[in-house]
Amino acid sequence: MAKILIVDDSAILRRKLAAIIRNCGHEVIGEASNGLQAMVEYENSRPDLVTMDINMPLTDGIEALSMILRRHPEAKIIMISDVNQKSMVFEAIKLGAKNYIIKPFEEEKIITIVNNVLRNK
Structure with a gap:
């Protein structure tokens, strides 16, 4: 069972993701609604995986991704975006x-991506 941090400014999406993640046998150890909270939660809980929205207030997902990876290059982070943010997704992949x-996401797709990222060391 992996420990997962969910970062999204939408409480509804955080709850939906948490339910999917729990249904596939993992533990949600924290949630954050912006990039600044994500960095604090990461430092406090050291999750096995982070799901992070790109578009958030205060500090967006790209900036939070960069800051977390600068301090923890081993961090496993999956970005979440709207279909119209593809250029930001490519930037996030380049950053790590x-x-x-x-x-909108499908449960099976989330489970597959989460489990694949967790399996890859």
């Missing part, structure tokens, strides 16, 4: 994100 999920 392990994969991405496009909204």
